Amino acid sequence: MDFAEFSLICERIEGISGRLEMIEIVASVLPHLLEDELPVFVRFVMGRVFPDWSPLKLGIGPNLLYEAVGYVAGRKKAAVVAAVNETGDVGLAVERLLATKSQTSFFSEALTLTGVYADCTRIATTDGSRSQREKLRVIEGLLGNAGALEGRYLSRLLLEELRIGVGEGNVRDAVARAFAVDASLVAHAHQALNDLGEVALLARQGEEALRAVRIEPFRPVKMMLAQQGTIGEMVADHGAVAVEYKYDGTRFQFHKVGKECRMYSRKLEDVTGAVPDVIEALDRAIPHDVIVDGEVIAVKDGRPRPFQFVLQRFRRKHEVEEAIGRVDLVPHLFDILYLDGDTIIDRPFFERRKILEGTASAYLAPQWVSDDVSRLEEIYADALDAGHEGVMLKTLDAAYTPGVRGKNWIKIKPAVDTLDLAVIGAEWGEGRRARLFGSFLLACQQEGELLPVGKVATGLSDEDLAAIYDLLKDLVIAEKGKEVVLEPVVVFEVGYAEVQKSPTYASGYALRFPRFVRVREDKGVDEVETVDGMLERYERQLKFV
Numbered sequence: 001m002d003f004a005e006f007s008l009i010c011e012r013i014e015g016i017s018g019r020l021e022m023i024e025i026v027a028s029v030l031p032h033l034l035e036d037e038l039p040v041f042v043r044f045v046m047g048r049v050f051p052d053w054s055p056l057k058l059g060i061g062p063n064l065l066y067e068a069v070g071y072v073a074g075r076k077k078a079a080v081v082a083a084v085n086e087t088g089d090v091g092l093a094v095e096r097l098l099a100t101k102s103q104t105s106f107f108s109e110a111l112t113l114t115g116v117y118a119d120c121t122r123i124a125t126t127d128g129s130r131s132q133r134e135k136l137r138v139i140e141g142l143l144g145n146a147g148a149l150e151g152r153y154l155s156r157l158l159l160e161e162l163r164i165g166v167g168e169g170n171v172r173d174a175v176a177r178a179f180a181v182d183a184s185l186v187a188h189a190h191q192a193l194n195d196l197g198e199v200a201l202l203a204r205q206g207e208e209a210l211r212a213v214r215i216e217p218f219r220p221v222k223m224m225l226a227q228q229g230t231i232g233e234m235v236a237d238h239g240a241v242a243v244e245y246k247y248d249g250t251r252f253q254f255h256k257v258g259k260e261c262r263m264y265s266r267k268l269e270d271v272t273g274a275v276p277d278v279i280e281a282l283d284r285a286i287p288h289d290v291i292v293d294g295e296v297i298a299v300k301d302g303r304p305r306p307f308q309f310v311l312q313r314f315r316r317k318h319e320v321e322e323a324i325g326r327v328d329l330v331p332h333l334f335d336i337l338y339l340d341g342d343t344i345i346d347r348p349f350f351e352r353r354k355i356l357e358g359t360a361s362a363y364l365a366p367q368w369v370s371d372d373v374s375r376l377e378e379i380y381a382d383a384l385d386a387g388h389e390g391v392m393l394k395t396l397d398a399a400y401t402p403g404v405r406g407k408n409w410i411k412i413k414p415a416v417d418t419l420d421l422a423v424i425g426a427e428w429g430e431g432r433r434a435r436l437f438g439s440f441l442l443a444c445q446q447e448g449e450l451l452p453v454g455k456v457a458t459g460l461s462d463e464d465l466a467a468i469y470d471l472l473k474d475l476v477i478a479e480k481g482k483e484v485v486l487e488p489v490v491v492f493e494v495g496y497a498e499v500q501k502s503p504t505y506a507s508g509y510a511l512r513f514p515r516f517v518r519v520r521e522d523k524g525v526d527e528v529e530t531v532d533g534m535l536e537r538y539e540r541q542l543k544f545v
């Protein structure tokens with residue numbers, strides 16, 4: 001498929017708002033794609049380039065892109081920035097600039113889907129001191145071969161934000177429909193493989209192939225997540241449940257085959273190099289090929305230390321040895337997904353727990369099973385006394401559902417309610433803070449789209465503002481007056497007094513008294529609160545009035 005054709009499809013999708021029509025369009029394209037095009041198309045149409053589990057990251061910031069656009073369009077970078085500011089969208093600005101460019105090359109070749117993917121792979125695998133230059137050259141090569149409409153979608157794709165509203169849910173449904181397979185099999189295979197591109201290839205082969213999916217070591221699986229709830233409700237709904245401490249540390253997934261061990265963070269980054277002490281400890285404790293799930297906490301003088309201490313270690317690339325002595329990192333294992341060649345995510349939790357107990361000789365998170373509310377409350381109180389965040393209640397018969405924030409894991413912790421939201425814009429500060437951003441536009445998500453819920457400007461110290469500016473300064477996509485549009489990468493945790501319905505913001509919700517708590521460096525923007533979650537919070541408030 002030519003990239004021009006892909007761009008036309010994107011344009012059609014961008015022009016409609018109905019979910020069903022969107023699915024219909026995507027589904028009608030899939031059967032006609034070649035073997036190597038299908039996975040690429042599936043990812044591209046969601047604005048992604050590589051599988052979620054892949055260590056490859058495109059990592060193109062607006063600055064690099066604008067420079068390349070300027071070169072190709074024969075304009076200064078400032079003119080590109082001005083065009084983006086005027087249109088408020090990178091894609092439209094690039095389209096406009098490319099439409100007016102004079103013939104730049106007599107040798108321009110048609111861009112193909114797989115050709116663009118190959119170039120993206122080159123960009124992601126270039127490193128070293130000259131890497132920025134080389135990346136720039138590849139991007140210039142791509143844009144130089146692009147027509148105006150291709151430029152719109154190519155530039156957005158390079159920033160990994162296609163803005164046509166096609167999210168994972170739509171693509172899963174489109175795949176099921178295109179190849180006449182059961183949607184729940186597609187969803188299940190997606191959980192295990194963490195790449196809808198590959199799932200589409202299996203779906204094309206049929207339901208048997210989807211059923212046969214296995215998780216593979218060294219290909220991280222999304223983590224199962226928890227909802228809020230109460231001990232009373234959980235026992236009323238399920239009777240006996242498992243209870244574990246909720247550790248305030250950092251989530252990890254540990255993979256081991258033979259002598260090789262790797263560790264992945266919650267964002268599925270490979271952090272093996274940063275935590276050799278934890279890896280060695282787990283390697284010794286687990287004499288099997290495994291994928292296990294757990295939380296690592298920092299401990300000093302027998303008490304848990306705040307979670308930032310662990311994050312600092314997870315992010316460390318240099319002087320790892322020196323850092324090891326300062327705090328002890330202790331892993332706590334609470335689940336197992338794979339053992340000696342077998343995928344076991346579909347086994348019920350009580351079975352997985354037994355397997356885990358028989359597999360790891362140490363570092364097991366203690367677990368109790370009870371249907372007695374007062375006993376569970378006692379364990380919750382013990383957890384808080386011991387310096388943990390609270391407890392997790394887990395249903396005994398549930399499968400491990402990667403990436404799903406379901407009702408099978410319930411977190412119980414003291415009621416300081418906070419929200420994790422994506423930072424999608426900012427406003428320059430005033431007076432002494434005029435060279436920093438002073439307020440931030442936040443968004444929740446729905447079907448892969450980020451929708452604003454309001455701004456936060458309180459709870460930020462001067463140090464916070466300076467550190468946040470450093471995080472955001474290279475993410476500026478467009479600027480209008482005092483406001484900037486940001487590439488959505490950073491996640492804030494914010495406190496609030498109340499969730500309100502609001503016609504002002506596209507999400508339909510706003511926050512009363514939002515207050516910055518911290519940057520959630522362990523979370524990506526695909527993990528921020530959903531619109532459904534906002535509704536749930538809104539309704540929960542009503543219960544307590």
Ligand code: ATP
Nearest residue numbers: 225226244245246247248250251295334365392411
């Ligand atoms: P929070 O902000 O409350 O930590 P979260 O948004 O980070 O929540 P949740 O899915 O709501 O993530 O809560 C589950 C998180 O709790 C897990 O991702 C994990 O990091 C942590 N955790 C600590 N102890 C446990 C445990 N025993 N079982 C499962 N998760 C645990």
